[in-house]
């Protein structure tokens with residue numbers, strides 16, 4: 001494909017000499033082949049501009065970089081925001097793309113909502129996929145990518161790969177990192193969901209305003225001019241401000257929740273009643289009341305399911321089919337997933353709550369099902385927002401009957417200090433057991449048949465990350481599997497059959 005043609009289609013001015021053939025796109029000089037367009041970005045670790053000579057040496061024909069960067073031997077496409085320009089160019093190269101693309105943002109619930117949207121579309125007869133923390137999930141299986149938002153080249157090539165496989169509908173998770181680094185840019189996004197907004201990632205964003213501004217790029221710039229914004233309402237000031245952003249661009253606003261619209265522009269939740277295995281939701285949409293038996297527990301799951309339903313409706317879904325599909329949703333991996341019933345009789349749930357707000361939602365979700373004690377096992381990740389640790393300790397201590405503070409992914413930090421920061425918020429409550437397996441076993445050992453155990457923080461993760469940089473080690477660790485192994489061990493001890 002000709003660079004001039006790509007640039008013209010992207011609406012980007014191209015300098016002289018751009019009558020050249022492009023064979024690919026790369027943001028890492030080590031992935032440059034002859035004919036590649038190289039994106040040279042200033043990063044958090046290194047300055048990509050330092051690799052321009054190496055990229056040209058390897059055959060880069062054009063370099064997208066800031067005007068002040070030095071480019072010799074290739075066309076310099078200069079812009080103060082090179083990531084954005086690179087994304088727009090790559091979008092023209094990686095074609096075709098699925099016809100219906102939606103995004104989901106918010107502090108908690110992105111993965112669940114994107115995944116539920118995929119499930120609803122599938123049940124409505126579409127070939128659908130989702131891209132997010134769980135990787136890329138297609139009609140034929142799923143592949144992990146390691147990050148919630150893949151890099152921009154992987155994102156675009158995944159999208160066109162999915163289209164070539166016949167996928168027509170994709171829901172992707174738009175993290176604040178991804179949005180602020182233009183990692184999911186350049187595609188026609190017809191609808192976007194906003195789940196909620198609370199503290200997270202303040203290691204990366206300067207403050208809550210900066211974090212919110214990153215999220216709002218989705219509404220301000222990324223979605224189409226005629227897009228629909230599906231918002232979970234009633235969670236306070238940030239949600240109202242998100243709606244204002246959408247209104248400023250005259251986007252259609254579709255509200256969901258107890259204060260959601262009951263006409264065609266929303267789903268109003270009239271009541272939700274926890275049942276033994278799920279919850280019954282009474283809703284109203286387009287003036288029609290319906291009862292849905294959602295086979296998942298927890299108010300937060302009903303919020304995500306209804307935002308997903310809103311996205312399916314906003315992309316042309318038939319209301320009867322969409323709400324029928326909500327009643328048949330499968331659990332999302334690591335989100336209030338019941339790992340086992342421990343030998344004591346206490347159910348053990350694994351959940352990915354790793355913010356104060358998410359911990360609260362997970363505990364509140366389980367509370368109606370507990371007649372004894374709620375025992376929460378959790379920690380906090382290293383090299384991530386340090387200020388959330390105390391509030392996580394506070395929430396867990398206040399809302400649980402027992403807490404065990406353990407290690408999450410320590411990464412490059414001292415796990416003792418992380419646990420201390422969590423415990424400092426716990427007002428003197430809580431045991432400390434660094435080894436996560438021991439902590440899980442201890443919770444199961446101390447449980448009785450009316451108790452419930454919540455293991456929070458790692459959800460679907462398959463490993464525990466210890467160390468950083470070249471010293472990073474990922475030890476195999478899966479909360480669900482470990483809990484089951486502890487169950488087998490404690491069961492054998494109880495039955496006196498230990499080897």
Ligand SMILES: CC(=O)N[C@H]1[C@@H](OP(=O)(O)OP(=O)(O)OC[C@H]2O[C@@H](n3ccc(=O)[nH]c3=O)[C@H](O)[C@@H]2O)O[C@H](CO)[C@@H](O)[C@@H]1O[C@H](C)C(=O)N[C@@H](C)C(=O)N[C@H](CCC(=O)O)C(=O)O
Pocket residue numbers: 027028029030039040041042043044045046047048049051133146147148149150151152175176177178181183
């Ligand atoms: C802080 C952060 O988000 N960093 C991401 C970012 O890296 P960066 O742009 O800062 O890159 P850098 O390493 O400083 O390098 C700068 C540039 O030089 C290039 N380079 C570098 C070395 C070299 O030899 N040659 C070369 O060309 C790099 O490709 C890059 O373009 O862009 C990279 C590629 O797109 C990401 O892999 C990387 O994610 C790191 C590994 C990471 O841990 N990110 C986490 C925090 C993250 O993004 N998480 C969110 C989840 C949040 C949520 O779910 O709520 C996510 O969306 O995944």
Ligand SMILES: Nc1ncnc2c1ncn2[C@@H]1O[C@H](COP(=O)(O)OP(=O)(O)OP(=O)(O)O)[C@@H](O)[C@H]1O
Pocket residue numbers: 106107108109110111112113133148173195196300301303304334335336351352353354357358359361362459
């Ligand atoms: N709508 C919600 N409101 C509050 N808490 C929620 C909501 N949905 C999920 N959670 C909590 O957040 C955890 C993570 O959920 P999920 O993976 O769907 O969110 P996410 O936004 O994708 O998270 P991440 O930022 O890590 O990718 C859940 O395990 C649960 O504890």
Ligand SMILES: N[C@H](CCC[C@H](N)C(=O)O)C(=O)O
Pocket residue numbers: 148354380381382384408409457458461
């Ligand atoms: N997407 C989140 C995941 C956190 C998961 C938790 N287990 C941790 O390691 O902190 C982040 O990168 O902050």
Ligand SMILES: [Mg+2]
Pocket residue numbers: 110111112132133134148173
């Ligand atoms: Mg996620």
